[in-house]
Amino acid sequence: MELIYFDNNATTMVDKRVIEAMHPYFAQKYGNPSSIYDLGAEAGKALKASREVITEFLGAKDPKEIIFNSCASEGANTVIKGVLELDKARKHLITTRVEHPCVMTVHQELEKKGYKVSYVDVDYNGDLDVKQLESLVTPETALVSVMWANNETGAIYPVEQIARIVKEKSPTTKVFVDAVQIAGKRQLNVKDTDIDFLVISGHKFHAPKGVGVLYIKSGNILKPLIEGGHQERGKRAGTENVPYIAGIARAAELAMENIVEENTKVKALRDRLEEGILKNVFNASLNSKSRERMCNTTNIGFEYIEGELILLHLNDLGICASSGSACTSGSLEPSHVLKAMGTPFTCLHGSIRLSLSRYNTEQEVDYVVKHLPEVIDKIAGISPFQKELAELRKNR
Amino acid sequence: MWEYSDKVKELYKNPKNVGSIENADAIGEAGSLSCGDALKIYLKIDENNVITDAKFQTFGCGSAVAASSILTEMVVGKTVEEAKKITNKQIVEELGGLPAEKIHCSVMGYEALEDALKDYDTGNGDAKKEIKKDPSNKIICHCFDVSEKDIVKAIKEKGITTLEGITEATYAGGACGRCKEQLQNILDEVNGEKICEKTPPQSIMSEAQFVLAVNKVIEKVIASELSKDSGGIELIDVKDKDVYVKLTGACEHCPRSHDTLKNFVQAQLRECVDEAINVIEA
Numbered sequence: 001m002e003l004i005y006f007d008n009n010a011t012t013m014v015d016k017r018v019i020e021a022m023h024p025y026f027a028q029k030y031g032n033p034s035s036i037y038d039l040g041a042e043a044g045k046a047l048k049a050s051r052e053v054i055t056e057f058l059g060a061k062d063p064k065e066i067i068f069n070s071c072a073s074e075g076a077n078t079v080i081k082g083v084l085e086l087d088k089a090r091k092h093l094i095t096t097r098v099e100h101p102c103v104m105t106v107h108q109e110l111e112k113k114g115y116k117v118s119y120v121d122v123d124y125n126g127d128l129d130v131k132q133l134e135s136l137v138t139p140e141t142a143l144v145s146v147m148w149a150n151n152e153t154g155a156i157y158p159v160e161q162i163a164r165i166v167k168e169k170s171p172t173t174k175v176f177v178d179a180v181q182i183a184g185k186r187q188l189n190v191k192d193t194d195i196d197f198l199v200i201s202g203h204k205f206h207a208p209k210g211v212g213v214l215y216i217k218s219g220n221i222l223k224p225l226i227e228g229g230h231q232e233r234g235k236r237a238g239t240e241n242v243p244y245i246a247g248i249a250r251a252a253e254l255a256m257e258n259i260v261e262e263n264t265k266v267k268a269l270r271d272r273l274e275e276g277i278l279k280n281v282f283n284a285s286l287n288s289k290s291r292e293r294m295c296n297t298t299n300i301g302f303e304y305i306e307g308e309l310i311l312l313h314l315n316d317l318g319i320c321a322s323s324g325s326a327c328t329s330g331s332l333e334p335s336h337v338l339k340a341m342g343t344p345f346t347c348l349h350g351s352i353r354l355s356l357s358r359y360n361t362e363q364e365v366d367y368v369v370k371h372l373p374e375v376i377d378k379i380a381g382i383s384p385f386q387k388e389l390a391e392l393r394k395n396r
Numbered sequence: 397m398w399e400y401s402d403k404v405k406e407l408y409k410n411p412k413n414v415g416s417i418e419n420a421d422a423i424g425e426a427g428s429l430s431c432g433d434a435l436k437i438y439l440k441i442d443e444n445n446v447i448t449d450a451k452f453q454t455f456g457c458g459s460a461v462a463a464s465s466i467l468t469e470m471v472v473g474k475t476v477e478e479a480k481k482i483t484n485k486q487i488v489e490e491l492g493g494l495p496a497e498k499i500h501c502s503v504m505g506y507e508a509l510e511d512a513l514k515d516y517d518t519g520n521g522d523a524k525k526e527i528k529k530d531p532s533n534k535i536i537c538h539c540f541d542v543s544e545k546d547i548v549k550a551i552k553e554k555g556i557t558t559l560e561g562i563t564e565a566t567y568a569g570g571a572c573g574r575c576k577e578q579l580q581n582i583l584d585e586v587n588g589e590k591i592c593e594k595t596p597p598q599s600i601m602s603e604a605q606f607v608l609a610v611n612k613v614i615e616k617v618i619a620s621e622l623s624k625d626s627g628g629i630e631l632i633d634v635k636d637k638d639v640y641v642k643l644t645g646a647c648e649h650c651p652r653s654h655d656t657l658k659n660f661v662q663a664q665l666r667e668c669v670d671e672a673i674n675v676i677e678a
Contacts, residue, residue, distance in 0.1 A: 309458055383454070
């Protein structure tokens, strides 16, 4: 078996049709959309068409609400900092304990500058405490930032309900949603929600890395992060990355076409993988237990063994996955998401995330289910927790 | 993310000496489930204090498995005394190097070995003999074996004011980074002492004020620093811009006392009181 790529929440393979759609804009229609001549106008046309596709992809009301940029990290920085720049009176922010490191870090840095940040908890299943969030909102709250779907566990949060609750309590408080993981897996309809700002990243739905979208609902203003050009209606300076924008638009079209397949075929593969592992590996326990979950993700803890070692052995078999263990993070801290869920230490460092895409097959799933038990057994043989592991085997 | 050496790859795939020893003569543990790395090492030691067998069990990453495995190979055939001298640097060298973020895995191996041997009675009357650690020579950075003394010395000699400066001069803080908070505390303490109010030049100060100013620096800044090395200083006399002092305690008979007087005491007084001060040993 060759490469088995089960890490699609980290990044995805670019669809061949996306590469085709990008191609003309490198060496043929390479004009700057701001230029007056025909070559520029052609690029401008592609930009306009791409914007319309993304408007539909997000279910936005108006293409004016769509800003192209480099990625969701840029978008998140733009929103959080840009909102606060224009709302100097308010110093209270709300976010959750399970956000992407980019959003977390920006909030932590703001705390050092004197902002007060409230972090909403999740329960043992990974579900957000919406009641707690509601209680934290006051007219002094400038911004509430919540992710739509969690990259580690796949948990889906009720952001539409949350946005409504926020506006009912404090109509001037802004709502920012990180939709990076959910985009392409569910048809979004932001115009019918109270969400003010939203970000996505192309490389999570088979567009290349380096292109993203920031949605700004009409009526909202924020100070741009990158100034110095009129592009994107003055909201994000820099010559538009036309080939990549054409790419993300094509990827969005394909994602919309494949939404049913994502939620049926890919979901069935994920379920098969998850059930197979939980049934055949004696020390496996499911971390992803939220009420609603993304169709492609499973996060499983393997008790009394360590995640990086599991990944190294899987890599030797051509299998790509990721882990929440301390030893796989650059910071040597374990997954803040699993910690926030209260995942026990026995499997916190031994948790593996597997995330599929429409390119994965049943043979791949069966191969992993077949070979994972022997990998786990080998690693379990080295563990100092032999007594505890023997108990688990017995209870099996 | 990080590149492992061929040796590390070979060992995490096929570690040597995995397991436990019944009736082991020494058992050592390090780390824990909660921190994501735990190691248990078992040793068999003969009547000549030679380690004849070693086994290990690890809950940890590729580096941890490789470091533990190579450690068991390194200790077999060595005497207890020889094994006690093994450092984590040697473990890293045997592995052909480890990524900076993973050096703490080798430290764990060293700590487990230390734990195993600390209570081992070699029968030479040194039962329960610990590797005596000089408190003033406390190791701050375990990854690179850098003591507090080394760090303070570097800060003073090179006028370091940042963490990066410390790492550049001593390597401390350059691997796992867990000692950075301690490094910052040391930096603040050392540099904080140097920050003294510059008093006005002698022409404005009366003689009495000058003496008081000198004494203040000697007591507050200089004496407290020297006391960390069990030394001391006394102000004996002040004549014009000559300040007579006597070094006491460990400083009294230290061959480097002359340097201490010139480089440290005189420098501090010149900075804090008057540039023209000369320090003379009474």
